[in-house]
Amino acid sequence: MRKTSSPRIAPSEITPRDLYHDRRRFMQAAAGAAAAALWPHWLSAGEKLPGVRKTDHVLPDALTPFEDVAHYNNFYEFGTDKETPSRTAGSLKTRPWTVSVEGEVQKPKLFDVDDLLKLAPLEERIYRLRCVEGWSMVVPWVGFPLAELIKRVEPTGNAKFVEFITLYDPARMPGQKSSVLDWPYREALRLDEAMHPLTLLVFGLYGEVLPNQNGAPVRVVVPWKYGFKSAKSIVRIRFVEQQPVSTWTRAVPSEYGFYANVNPQVDHPRWSQAKERRLGEFFKRPTLMFNGYAEQVAHLYAGMDLKKFF
Ligand code: MTE
Numbered sequence: 001m002r003k004t005s006s007p008r009i010a011p012s013e014i015t016p017r018d019l020y021h022d023r024r025r026f027m028q029a030a031a032g033a034a035a036a037a038l039w040p041h042w043l044s045a046g047e048k049l050p051g052v053r054k055t056d057h058v059l060p061d062a063l064t065p066f067e068d069v070a071h072y073n074n075f076y077e078f079g080t081d082k083e084t085p086s087r088t089a090g091s092l093k094t095r096p097w098t099v100s101v102e103g104e105v106q107k108p109k110l111f112d113v114d115d116l117l118k119l120a121p122l123e124e125r126i127y128r129l130r131c132v133e134g135w136s137m138v139v140p141w142v143g144f145p146l147a148e149l150i151k152r153v154e155p156t157g158n159a160k161f162v163e164f165i166t167l168y169d170p171a172r173m174p175g176q177k178s179s180v181l182d183w184p185y186r187e188a189l190r191l192d193e194a195m196h197p198l199t200l201l202v203f204g205l206y207g208e209v210l211p212n213q214n215g216a217p218v219r220v221v222v223p224w225k226y227g228f229k230s231a232k233s234i235v236r237i238r239f240v241e242q243q244p245v246s247t248w249t250r251a252v253p254s255e256y257g258f259y260a261n262v263n264p265q266v267d268h269p270r271w272s273q274a275k276e277r278r279l280g281e282f283f284k285r286p287t288l289m290f291n292g293y294a295e296q297v298a299h300l301y302a303g304m305d306l307k308k309f310f
Contacts, residue, residue, distance in 0.1 A: 042095035042114065045211050049122055049204045052142050057125035059292075061278075064137035066206045068279040073213045074131065075232060076181050077166065077173035089212035092172050092233065097217050103163075103239035106154035113217045117203045120148035124207065125200060127223040129230065130262050130291050136276045141221050142204035147195045149237075155191065159239035162194040163187070164220055164231040173233075181247055187231040188244040188258070189222065190300075198223055198296055224293040226260040257310040261301065262291035266310050 043049070071086045078085040078092075097113040111119075122142055130136040150162070168184035170176040176183045193199065200221045203210060210216040215232025222229050228248050238244075248256035255269055264274045264287040275284040290297050301309070 043117075043209045043217075044095070045209050045216055047209045048207055049117075049142050049209060052122045052124050052204075052207060055123045055125055057123075057127065059126050059128065059138060061128065061138045063126065064139060064279050069137055069139050069205060070211045070214060072135075072279055074133075074227065075175075075213055075215070077175040077183075077185065077233070078213065079175050080180060085213035086211070088174065089216075091174070092212045092216065094212065094217040094233075097235070099218060099235055099237060101149065101153050101237045104156045104159035104241060105239050106156060107152065109153060116149070116201075116218065119152065120144040122203065127198075127200070127221060128291050129221065129223060129227050130276055130287065132226040132228055132256070132260070132268060132273075134271065134273070134276050135279055136287075136291075137279045139205055140207070141200055141202045142207065143200045143202035143221070145197050146199045146201045146220060147197060149201060150191075150195055153239075155239050158241045159191055161188050161190055161240050161243055163236075163238040163240055163244045164189075164234050165236040165238065166231055167233050167235045182250055184235075185231060185247045186244065187220075187229050187246045188240075189229070190243075191239075192300060193222070196297065196300065198293060224262060224290040224297045226262060228256065229260050259301075259306075259309045261297075261306065261310075262287060263289060263306055263310070265289075266307055 072082045073085040074082065075085040075089065078088045095113070099111045099113060099116055100108075101111065102108045121144060123144060124140050124142050126138060126140050128136055128138050146162075164187045166183075166185035167173065168176060170183075189199070200223075202215070202219050202221045203217065205211075205214060210219065215230075215234075218234050219232040220230050220234070229246075243258060246256070246258060249258055262273075267273050273287055276287045277284050288294070
């Protein structure tokens with residue numbers, strides 16, 4: 001049997017247009033809430049970061065094993081040798097944590113780190129990171145381009161540099177009780193370097209929340225520069241007009257310049273920068289200009305004497 005006539009719908013049963021849109025908004029909000037529910041409580045080291053998308057930032061190089069990335073660290077707030085940070089950085093409580101984005105911006109904002117990491121889609125990007133000391137690693141970082149944050153705070157015309165400032169809290173960062181560096185750790189980039197699509201605001205690695213010793217809960221990674229430019233455990237991001245003096249430049253200005261671009265032709269005053277040792281490997285390999293990212297970044301330094309601006 002076929003029903004031929006469609007049932008009559010009483011006008012009272014037709015959803016008014018406004019209510020329909022309200023419902024749609026409600027459903028969207030509910031879907032958003034469901035997505036947010038994927039985010040557990042406060043994320044802690046080792047937890048899987050949800051919703052991370054893969055990108056085409058891959059390399060022919062083999063990945064450095066997680067164990068090496070997480071157990072061979074420079075993080076002077078937790079000691080000056082490579083092995084101590086992985087043993088002692090557990091004392092760093094990374095929640096609650098806020099990041100103040102301030103200075104020469106139209107929309108300064110104090111972010112809770114769990115809101116900050118939802119600002120833009122999280123991506124996995126495989127980057128080389130080369131330390132000025134001559135070792136390097138290849139890491140699947142998780143984060144999003146720093147430019148995503150910068151666009152939202154709207155730098156003023158006076159913003160020429162971006163400074164990154166690490167937490168200062170000697171109770172949580174015992175290395176700060178020593179005067180080996182001038183605390184808190186500070187680093188900075190030119191605004192165009194900070195806006196470059198390769199510059200990443202990083203919350204994780206190997207798909208998981210950053211281990212504390214790698215700079216939890218949030219750090220930057222600037223793959224064409226020596227590792228010391230990639231400040232860890234950031235609490236302030238400041239937009240300024242004058243070029244800031246970074247921690248390592250203040251400590252030894254003749255050895256650590258503002259630019260710190262990886263450059264095999266410009267030696268450190270005390271050692272050659274021509275080669276590097278990949279963590280986990282025995283033989284050294286040649287260091288690449290701009291750490292292999294010359295095609296993407298060399299134009300930022302066109303006409304500059306890279307021996308002078310090291
Ligand atoms: N950030 C802070 N706050 N303190 C540090 O001592 N060391 C830098 C950089 N960021 C450092 C820092 C140096 S010298 C390097 S090589 C990288 O962090 C090392 O990052 P990794 O431990 O994740 O390899």
